[in-house]
Amino acid sequence: MDEQYKATVDxxxxxxxxxxxxxTVTEKISAIVLTRPASNGWFVGFGIAFLLMMMMLYAIGYxxxxxxxIWGVTIPIGWGFAIVNFVWWIGIGHAGTLISAILLLLRxxxxxxxxxFAEAMTLFAVACAGIFPGIHVGRPWLAYWLFPYPSTMGVWxxxxxxxxxxxxxxxxxxxxxxxxxxxxxxxxxxxxxxxxTNPVARIVYGMLSMGWxxxxxxxxxxxxxxxLLAGLAxxxxxxxxxxxxxxxxxxxxxxxxxxxxxxxxxxxAIYSGFAMVLMLAIPIRKIYNLEDFITELxxxxxxxxMLATGxxxxxxxxxxxxxxxxxxxxxxxxxxxxxxxxxxAVPYWSLLICNIFIPQLxxxxxxxxxxxxxxxxxxxxxxxxxxxxxxIVVVSLHRDFLTSSWGMYYPTRWDWMxxxxxxxxxxxxxxxxxxxxxxxxxxxxxxxxxxxxxKE
Amino acid sequence: xxxxxxxxxxxxxxxxxxxxxAAKRTHQAGYQKIDAYSPFPIEGLAEEIGFYRxxxxxxxxxxxxxGGLTGYLMQYWMSAVDYPLNIGGKxxxxxxxxxxxxxxxxxxxxxxxxxxxxxxxNGLPMPYHPVFxxxxxxxxxxxxxxxxVFSSDPKYDPAATRGFLQDLKPRSISxxxx
Numbered sequence: 001m002d003e004q005y006k007a008t009v010d011x012x013x014x015x016x017x018x019x020x021x022x023x024t025v026t027e028k029i030s031a032i033v034l035t036r037p038a039s040n041g042w043f044v045g046f047g048i049a050f051l052l053m054m055m056m057l058y059a060i061g062y063x064x065x066x067x068x069x070i071w072g073v074t075i076p077i078g079w080g081f082a083i084v085n086f087v088w089w090i091g092i093g094h095a096g097t098l099i100s101a102i103l104l105l106l107r108x109x110x111x112x113x114x115x116x117f118a119e120a121m122t123l124f125a126v127a128c129a130g131i132f133p134g135i136h137v138g139r140p141w142l143a144y145w146l147f148p149y150p151s152t153m154g155v156w157x158x159x160x161x162x163x164x165x166x167x168x169x170x171x172x173x174x175x176x177x178x179x180x181x182x183x184x185x186x187x188x189x190x191x192x193x194x195x196x197t198n199p200v201a202r203i204v205y206g207m208l209s210m211g212w213x214x215x216x217x218x219x220x221x222x223x224x225x226x227x228l229l230a231g232l233a234x235x236x237x238x239x240x241x242x243x244x245x246x247x248x249x250x251x252x253x254x255x256x257x258x259x260x261x262x263x264x265x266x267x268x269a270i271y272s273g274f275a276m277v278l279m280l281a282i283p284i285r286k287i288y289n290l291e292d293f294i295t296e297l298x299x300x301x302x303x304x305x306m307l308a309t310g311x312x313x314x315x316x317x318x319x320x321x322x323x324x325x326x327x328x329x330x331x332x333x334x335x336x337x338x339x340x341x342x343x344x345a346v347p348y349w350s351l352l353i354c355n356i357f358i359p360q361l362x363x364x365x366x367x368x369x370x371x372x373x374x375x376x377x378x379x380x381x382x383x384x385x386x387x388x389x390x391x392i393v394v395v396s397l398h399r400d401f402l403t404s405s406w407g408m409y410y411p412t413r414w415d416w417m418x419x420x421x422x423x424x425x426x427x428x429x430x431x432x433x434x435x436x437x438x439x440x441x442x443x444x445x446x447x448x449x450x451x452x453x454x455k456e
Numbered sequence: 457x458x459x460x461x462x463x464x465x466x467x468x469x470x471x472x473x474x475x476x477x478a479a480k481r482t483h484q485a486g487y488q489k490i491d492a493y494s495p496f497p498i499e500g501l502a503e504e505i506g507f508y509r510x511x512x513x514x515x516x517x518x519x520x521x522x523g524g525l526t527g528y529l530m531q532y533w534m535s536a537v538d539y540p541l542n543i544g545g546k547x548x549x550x551x552x553x554x555x556x557x558x559x560x561x562x563x564x565x566x567x568x569x570x571x572x573x574x575x576x577x578n579g580l581p582m583p584y585h586p587v588f589x590x591x592x593x594x595x596x597x598x599x600x601x602x603x604x605v606f607s608s609d610p611k612y613d614p615a616a617t618r619g620f621l622q623d624l625k626p627r628s629i630s631x632x633x634x
Contacts, residue, residue, distance in 0.1 A: 190597045451472065
């Protein structure tokens with residue numbers, strides 16, 4: 001660790017409370033998976049999440065039976081909840097990659113306590129996101145047409161369209177996130193293999209560990225691969241939401257056709273992603289007594305990232321409004337007016353309150369160090385970011401160039417059931433993850449201990 | 457203990473520092489075929505046991521180049537050669553539109569090469585390995601540090617090597633059956 005960095009840390013809360021050894025760190029994290037019995041609270045939480053997931057499957061089953069007519073999408077609003085939720089979930093995933101890859105390159109060692117479950121969050125969020133474009137295509141059983149495969153029809157995808165770019169960006173992102181997560185788990189799987197007393201668990205963890213034995217040669221190649229993967233994931237994560245924003249920005253719809261979209265989408269993605277990290281980290285550290293590993297420093301740093309990205313998002317809103325006026329384009333100007341005073345003014349003002357005004361409380365140190373306040377604030381930001389995507393998708397589409405083609409969008413209960421169901425799926429996966437895999441990277445926590453430092 | 461030839465002699469240490477020092481002395485003493493095991497990556501340890509050739513970056517570079525070429529040529533061939541489609545009057549070979557997928561394919565191939573290249577170069581997955589026969593070795597994934605001299609080392613001699621390792625003040629010494 002950098003001496004200079006250490007000095008700045010020492011004045012604040014530590015990355016890890018002192019007094020731990022390699023053994024106690026290992027025992028504490030692996031005990032959650034290996035010895036701790038599942039509590040009633042876990043079963044209740046998992047049960048509720050699982051039921052919500054079943055509700056989603058029911059809603060999707062009915063959709064396959066009846067078609068997209070059961071949703072609120074109509075012309076002119078052909079992109080309803082499905083695209084809103086897709087962008088929202090993909091954005092949430094971004095914080096996981098930012099924590100695991102970008103903070104690794106920046107040598108921010110505090111990431112070691114939160115990268116594992118943040119990466120899990122990324123994977124599950126991308127899984128939730130991936131559902132929506134698939135079921136939105138109208139004939140979901142033909143969704144594989146999105147991929148270039150040699151078909152009997154002889155045609156290929158249309159590579160000049162951002163929608164096909166998105167297919168590649170999101171599937172690459174899902175693959176690389178899964179690989180990054182898996183490679184990080186290998187040494188910890190070896191730890192669980194050696195600690196597990198249950199023979200089935202030992203065999204399963206043993207297979208997942210790939211026979212890892214911690215050889216110095218292996219560690220050397222491992223670290224090289226991990227670092228290179230971080231270097232590859234860094235431009236990737238920035239590109240994914242950029243490409244998502246191209247889905248809009250390349251179109252000529254007023255409110256979509258702007259160059260501010262890529263940076264402002266990426267900032268918004270990290271904003272909502274850190275809010276989700278906090279919403280998960282705060283209960284996890286409390287319930288599993290991990291306050292020594294996920295300290296006040298982590299909460300504060302996440303809060304600062306949210307404050308910074310929130311301000312970038314606010315700048316994006318400001319530029320949108322400014323360009324609406326400065327461009328002199330009557331349709332652009334009308335889009336801004338319509339957001340502020342049109343039929344969807346309530347969601348737009350709620351968005352401004354949730355994403356810009358309330359998060360300014362993060363300037364106050366007391367807010368940044370209070371877990372309860374941060375938890376509530378993160379919830380507000382997640383709602384705000386969902387509203388942002390709703391405004392971008394729905395409000396831009398519902399009134400475009402011709403008044404004769406104006407319309408309104410009203411989500412149906414099937415829209416809501418699918419959306420809330422994906423939250424259930426996300427949480428159900430998270431509950432299982434906490435019980436089956438180490439939620440904190442054990443080997444990376446060992447490297448934070450002073451005993452891990454070696455003099456030449 | 458199982459019968460058969462010995463795989464090597466293994467010494468157990470308490471700290472990362474002790475392992476690095478021991479590895480350095482063993483390597484300096486002329487032992488070539490040695491390995492060190494630790495519960496987390498230790499900077500410089502691989503160099504101490506004489507490991508310098510890390511081919512992972514080369515694998516990733518090749519993977520990335522192959523991925524980028526695949527991505528671009530795929531789009532070119534599909535859009536301009538195999539089934540040219542006129543989309544909004546744009547040229548068949550609209551290279552600026554092909555950049556995004558070229559980039560994504562570069563990252564995809566390079567990332568897959570990094571993970572599977574690392575595993576392949578490490579000879580993983582390998583569910584069985586002689587070192588696992590040492591009962592104390594299960595601590596190598598927790599808080600203990602191990603150094604092994606393989607019996608294939610030209611300088612290996614059961615008694616002398618054991619004596620040499622004993623001088624390094626390890627916590628314990630075990631013979632690894634193969």
